[in-house]
Amino acid sequence: MEILIGLLIIAVGSFGQSSSYVPIRKVRDWSWESFWLVQGIFAWIVFPWLGASLALPEGVTLGALWAAGGAWQSVFYGVLWGVGGLTFGLSMRYLGVALGQSIALGTCAAFGTLFPALLAGQNLFRGEGLALLLGVCITLAGIAVIGYAGSLRSRLLSDEERRAAVKDFALTKGLLVALLAGAMSACFSLGLESGAAIQAAAVAAGVKELFALNPVILLVTLGGFATNAAYCTGRDYFSVPAGVWVNNVLFCALAGVLWYSQFFGLGMGKSFFAEAPLMLAFSWSILMSLNVLFSNFWGIALKEWKGSGAQAVSMLVLGLAILLFSIFFPSLF
Secondary structure (H helix, E strand, O other), X not given: OXXXXXXXXXXXXXXXXXXXXXXXXXXXXXXXXXXXXXXXXHHHHHHHHHXXXXXXXXXXXXXXXXXXXXXXXXXXXXXXXXXXXXXXXXXXXXXXXXXXXXXXXXXXXXXXXXXXXXXXXXXXXXXXXXXXXXXXXXXXHHHHHHHHHHHHHHHHOOHHHHHHHOOOXXXXXXXXXXXXXXXXXXXXXXXXXXXXHHHHHHHHOOOOHHHOOHHHHHHHHHHHHHHHHHHOOOOOOOOOOHHHHHHHHHHHHHHHHHHHHHHHHHHXXXXXXXXXXXXXXXXXXXXXXXXXXXXXXXXXXXXXXXXXXXXXXXXXXXXXXXXXXXXXXXXXX
């Protein structure tokens, strides 16, 4: 029962993240860099700070918790993750919500799950390590099938139809960007692992275990914001009418809180896996798999798969089914 509750909480957060790119469609007359930076202010600073601060007991400060050790490592991995976040946004631009998130998040799931295990010296060919490796392989198999479905769709659609679904569609460029995004985004998982002492200090200080990961999440997102802010510029922030400016900021804020909900939910969900170490180790991959599932549901709703043909849709359904199985696979052990 505890595991199901944890999975449900992670799923709710994942649905929020997968929905975060829908409000961006309502942003008008801003360049991609402009709206990406504004939504990042909400996603990587405002809401993570609120999530970390609201969980603190009276008399406990974030600075005191961060002094427990690992803070700078978490920020450093956040900077690297920021590269992934930046290219992740570009993968949506070139591939669309469904295919872009599928490729990027699948790569992120694999690296983000295996890197911490390898750095901890875990043997991936015996016991729980082998189960972890098998789970990641199942996840990658699901992603590969979805990627194949995307290639089938690309072959059937004309250039006009591709751009009707995704304005800047570019398959080769998009795949390369998505793979880079996935590899670098996995550093978020390493940033969370680096903050283990901070999380433990939070629990010792009276923070509920449901929210103990939030101070670490803030450190990682701060590092990511630094990377994105260095790249993005706001040349056209004030070149639009006041009504459009307010509209854009509100939809960027909505996108930001939806994006942050995935890690808020991850921290809460993991607290229910305390008695299931394999589920705890596989939680990152579970989150990424759910993100892919929900992003493809949005892709279908937004008609990105319209006109793709029966074979492409069948492969998409098969890939999603494999991903769904991968989510529950660790609970079988």
